[in-house]
Amino acid sequence: MGHLVRKLEHFVRLSPADRAVLSRAAAERVRNLGPRLDIVREGERPKSVNLILAGWACRYKQLEDGRRQIVSFFLPGDICDLNVFILREMDHSIGTITSVTIADLSREFFGEITAGYPRIATAFWWESLVNSAIQREWTMSLGQRTAFERMAHLLCEIFLRLQMAGLTHDNGCEFPLTQSDLADATGLSKVHVNRTLQELRSAELIVLKGKSLTVPSLDRLMNAGLFNPNYLHMDREGRHLDSNE
Amino acid sequence: MGHLVRKLEHFVRLSPADRAVLSRAAAERVRNLGPRLDIVREGERPKSVNLILAGWACRYKQLEDGRRQIVSFFLPGDICDLNVFILREMDHSIGTITSVTIADLSREFFGEITAGYPRIATAFWWESLVNSAIQREWTMSLGQRTAFERMAHLLCEIFLRLQMAGLTHDNGCEFPLTQSDLADATGLSKVHVNRTLQELRSAELIVLKGKSLTVPSLDRLMNAGLFNPNYLHMDREGRHLDSNE
DNA sequence: CATGGAACATAACATAAGTTATTGAACTTG
DNA sequence: CAAGTTCAATAACTTATGTTATGTTCCATG
Numbered sequence: 001m002g003h004l005v006r007k008l009e010h011f012v013r014l015s016p017a018d019r020a021v022l023s024r025a026a027a028e029r030v031r032n033l034g035p036r037l038d039i040v041r042e043g044e045r046p047k048s049v050n051l052i053l054a055g056w057a058c059r060y061k062q063l064e065d066g067r068r069q070i071v072s073f074f075l076p077g078d079i080c081d082l083n084v085f086i087l088r089e090m091d092h093s094i095g096t097i098t099s100v101t102i103a104d105l106s107r108e109f110f111g112e113i114t115a116g117y118p119r120i121a122t123a124f125w126w127e128s129l130v131n132s133a134i135q136r137e138w139t140m141s142l143g144q145r146t147a148f149e150r151m152a153h154l155l156c157e158i159f160l161r162l163q164m165a166g167l168t169h170d171n172g173c174e175f176p177l178t179q180s181d182l183a184d185a186t187g188l189s190k191v192h193v194n195r196t197l198q199e200l201r202s203a204e205l206i207v208l209k210g211k212s213l214t215v216p217s218l219d220r221l222m223n224a225g226l227f228n229p230n231y232l233h234m235d236r237e238g239r240h241l242d243s244n245e
Numbered sequence: 246m247g248h249l250v251r252k253l254e255h256f257v258r259l260s261p262a263d264r265a266v267l268s269r270a271a272a273e274r275v276r277n278l279g280p281r282l283d284i285v286r287e288g289e290r291p292k293s294v295n296l297i298l299a300g301w302a303c304r305y306k307q308l309e310d311g312r313r314q315i316v317s318f319f320l321p322g323d324i325c326d327l328n329v330f331i332l333r334e335m336d337h338s339i340g341t342i343t344s345v346t347i348a349d350l351s352r353e354f355f356g357e358i359t360a361g362y363p364r365i366a367t368a369f370w371w372e373s374l375v376n377s378a379i380q381r382e383w384t385m386s387l388g389q390r391t392a393f394e395r396m397a398h399l400l401c402e403i404f405l406r407l408q409m410a411g412l413t414h415d416n417g418c419e420f421p422l423t424q425s426d427l428a429d430a431t432g433l434s435k436v437h438v439n440r441t442l443q444e445l446r447s448a449e450l451i452v453l454k455g456k457s458l459t460v461p462s463l464d465r466l467m468n469a470g471l472f473n474p475n476y477l478h479m480d481r482e483g484r485h486l487d488s489n490e
Numbered sequence: 491c492a493t494g495g496a497a498c499a500t501a502a503c504a505t506a507a508g509t510t511a512t513t514g515a516a517c518t519t520g
Numbered sequence: 521c522a523a524g525t526t527c528a529a530t531a532a533c534t535t536a537t538g539t540t541a542t543g544t545t546c547c548a549t550g
Contacts, residue, residue: 043475061385063471069388071381086371091378091476126331133336135380136316140306142387143314143432147507178527187388189508194529210516226308230288231336392537423497434538439499455546 003077003165004051008123010164010234018120021112026051029104039080039094039102046090048104050080055100056176060184061092070185072135073097073158077165079127085110098176126233133231142187145226150186151196152225155206157232159215164234175213200224248322248410249296253368255409255479263365266357271296274349284325284339284347291335293349295325300345301421305429306337315430317380318342318403322410324350324372343421371478378476387432390471395431396441397470400451402477404460409479420458445469 004026005019014022030053033039039057040046057074071092074080080094085107113120134157141150162173179197183190200206205221207214215221222229249271250264259267275298278284284302285291302319316337319325325339330352358365379402386395407418424442428435445451450466452459460466467474 059381061381063385063389067389069385071384086367086374087478088480089475089478091478092381122331129332132377132380135377135384136304136306136337139316139380139383139387140308140314142384143430144308144312180527185388190528191509191530192507195507198529230334233332233334233336235333425497435498436500436539437537440537443499 003053003075003167004079005077006166007077007164008120008127009236011126011236012119012123013236014119014123018117021117022120025105025109026053026103028106028109031102031104033096033100033102035096035098035100037096039096039100040090042090042093044090045088046081048106049110050094051103051105052076052078052080053101053103056097057094057100058097058181058185059092059094068184069187070181071138072131073185075158075161075165076167079105079124097181130231130233133233137231147186147188147192147196148199149225150188151182151193151200152205152221153227154182154186154225155200155213155215156218156222156225156227156229159213159218159221160229160232160234164232171216171218172212172214174211175208176211248298248320248412249324251411252322252409253365253372254481256371256481257364257368258481259364259368263362266362267365270350270354271298271348273351273354276347276349278341278345278347280341280343280345282341284341284345285335287335287338289335290333291326293351294355295339296348296350297321297323297325298346298348301342302339302345303342303426303430304337304339313429314432315426316383317376318430320403320406320410321412324369330355342426375476375478378478382476392431392433392437392441393444394470395433396427396438396445397450397466398472399427399431399470400445400458400460401463401467401470401472401474404458404463404466405474405477405479409477416461416463417457417459419456420453421456 002019002023005014005022008014008022033055039050042061052074054076056076057080058070059072059074060068060070062068074094080102113124137153137157141153145153158175159168159173162168167173177185179193180190182188182197183193186193188196197206197208201208203224204216205224207216221227247264247268250259250267253259253267278300280300284295287306297319299321301321302325303315304317304319305313305315307313319339325347358369382398382402386398390398403420404413404418407413412418422430424438425435427433427442428438431438433441442451442453446453448469449461450469452461466472
């Protein structure tokens, strides 16, 4: 269950005490939600910070006429919204993709962290900066990358993020996104997503079937997507990308 | 010169003391830079937080083959990078568009703020959350809006941001972006940007000539761009969008 | 005040990606 | 296990946007 801890340790070294507070917080107020449900809706006043313990979710925005854009994905170990305590009104919605288990983190918890756990505070700060960097990279993808590159890039990003959370095995991972989800995230039509995935398959860059993704060579996929991992900032001093564990 | 103060007051009410610290900080280490120059480059270690006192700048990313995406604009009163003290390496570059005057804000200044000026700290936190929201909205634009909508949307956003900083007069503002800049920001080709601007002109939504933009009816332009200002969170309790001054 | 270079405008043509439609496979669910 | 539903695959056709090219306007500069 330590996806959050696992991820944060890519950036700071946590003490046993740090890990303990995090585990305690993650066990506090736990809820389960079915797939394809909204956790918070645009326009609502946000009330709490959610930590995803299991399952996938996403942030999305919608235009009046129904056009929908997924603006980011939440994977296990991700924290949903640190903006909660400042902004008055959600400018986007958060919805589940699969069934999801979330922990509600209280305001007091964050007070405690800032007061007594500087390493965790730094790590949270880092997490939110990386999220901004990811958002910028999506802007880049949507603006400049072709459908093929964009899809390859997105798959690389998800794979690496899962890897950081300890959710990959060898060169594979679970992959619950439908082609329709991928369309909403990449700004492509469903049909073109399908075509693009076929292309990636026939280039032997991915094996995607059922809800499982295999990446025979991450390097080649990264190449295809013009993927530069620098924006994920997985680089604590003295630790390297490939150091597994 | 109080563009920053003016903007922040859209969110928190600042005391005279608050304003004083901000002015002092803004006068500390001031530099001038010519147009079309890099302030920081991707790959460098960021060193300081820059406050734009005058002029326009942008964040941008580039692919190996030269494709370039502007991922955000900095207008007077904007703060360039709060990530400075955490991340090791810039994942994007920052460059000037016009000549620019910037103040270097020191690390100590931020220490002072967090320790003794909670309202300013809140306002800075707010500023960075709004920046994230803007980035999400750009993702939406690039993924779902047509060229016409996207351009209208961008112009609305810039106009409103300038208005918050006190940089518009009636329904007009300075507009130093070239069509090439607009192309890099919207992910369109230069030719199509030109076409799109013609369309906006003939719909009488904008007058754009020289380096000056006039928006005859912001409402109509907002409509054309499916623009919902909620993501700018210009909504301190008891203050409204249209309350000028 | 002549010259050169940005920035802007426009046209003709090319193409990546969107749209609509049909079919089949893979599941839920009664 | 039949029947409905979602998801995926593919084809035929359309369109928004990209590309290449050329000319024009507007300034800065010698």
